[in-house]
Amino acid sequence: MNIFMIVMLIFFCVMTVVSYIYLLMSFDEKEQHLYFDDKTKTVFCDGKKIISVRDGSGNYRFIKYIFEHTDRPISVAELEAHVFFGQNVNIVKVLSNTHLPKEIISTFFCVSKNSLTFKNKAFLK
Secondary structure, X not given: OHHHHHHHHHHHXXXXXXXXXXXXXXXXXXXXXXXXXXXXXXXXXXXXXXXXXXXXXXXXXXXXHHHHOOOOEEEHHHHHHHOOOOOOOOHHHHHHHOOOOHHHHHHHXXXXXXXXXXXXXXXXX
């Protein structure tokens, strides 16, 4: 009887470790990253093309700027000064004009009236 209990304990320990490893792997697979390829002017999400922008356009300058300034608030004033050359900016309109899918915007951006934060790592459903 003692040997049977030891075998069962070892079996359950092994199954627990395997379950934890599987759980960690499944979380890792859902983590998504955006990538901007400046050569092709294309935004990718884990290798899949999301959008392309025209060189020198406002969308190009905006996309390039947010990828250079990830994980921090970017104010409207900062965008107006560094990206849009003094033009008044509405963040919601700027994001809409990029034609990024809504699920990408809602997942990777924290948007308020006066600023936005681009987080280049997120978990998608």
